[in-house]
Amino acid sequence: MNFDILYIDEHLIVLNKPAGLLSVPGRYNKDSAFGRLAAEYGELHIIHRLDMDTSGIIVYARNKPALTHVQQQFEKQRTRKVYEAVLTGVLPGSHGCINMPICVDWPNRPLQKISHTKGRYALTRWQKLGTTDKGSRVELYPKTGRSHQLRIHMQQLGHPIIGDVFYAGDAARQEKRLLLHARELDFTHPVSGEAMAIVCRPDF
Structure with missing residues (x-):
C-alpha cells in the first residue's frame, strides 16, 4: 500500500485513510489501515476510529505514553x-x-x-x-x-x-x-506540546 501519510515522527502517525478500508481489524475482515501501518512501521496503538466508508484523517500512536495522552484529549473533547x-x-x-x-x-x-x-x-x-x-x-x-x-x-x-x-x-x-471525509483535526502533540492542525481536503 502506498500510504498517504500526513505527519509522522517517533510518537505519532497521521494518515489520510481511503474510503473502503477499515481503521482497525474487524471480526471477519482483518485488512485495515492499522494492520498495514503496523506491518510497515512496527509498534502501533489505536487512538480513535473512522467508519470503513469514511475517508480522511486518522491518528495512531507509536508508543503507549503517546496513546494515553492523545486518547485523553479525544475523551475530554479537547480536539477539534x-x-x-x-x-x-x-x-x-x-x-x-x-x-x-x-x-x-x-x-x-x-x-x-x-x-x-x-x-x-x-x-x-x-x-x-x-x-x-x-x-x-x-x-x-x-x-x-x-x-x-x-x-x-x-x-x-x-x-x-x-x-x-x-x-x-x-x-x-x-x-x-x-x-x-474527515478534513481537519486539531490536537496537542503528546511530547512537544505543539498545537497540531492537520488538514486534508477531500477528493470529491
Whole structure:
C-alpha cells in the first residue's frame, strides 16, 4: 500500500485513510489501515476510529505514553474535528445544530438509531458551504463521537449523505463511495506540546 501519510515522527502517525478500508481489524475482515501501518512501521496503538466508508484523517500512536495522552484529549473533547460531506437535495438555511441521542439498533447491527430513552448524548453542528449538481456541500462539527453519528444525524435532517448505503434511500446511492471525509483535526502533540492542525481536503 502506498500510504498517504500526513505527519509522522517517533510518537505519532497521521494518515489520510481511503474510503473502503477499515481503521482497525474487524471480526471477519482483518485488512485495515492499522494492520498495514503496523506491518510497515512496527509498534502501533489505536487512538480513535473512522467508519470503513469514511475517508480522511486518522491518528495512531507509536508508543503507549503517546496513546494515553492523545486518547485523553479525544475523551475530554479537547480536539477539534471538521468533516466535509455532500448531502442529497438542497439543505435549507446556512447552519444549524442537531442534538439527538444515538444507540445501537440491535436487530439491525451495525446500524444505529435515534432513541430518546436509551440513546447516548450526540451533538453535531453543521455549516452549508454551497450547492452543487449533486446536492448540498456541508462542513460538519461533531462535539461527540458516536458510531455513525454524522450519517444518522444527516438522515434526521432529511438530507442523508450521498453514497450512504445504511441510511440513505436509492436516490442517495448515486456514488460508489460515501461522500464523507474527515478534513481537519486539531490536537496537542503528546511530547512537544505543539498545537497540531492537520488538514486534508477531500477528493470529491
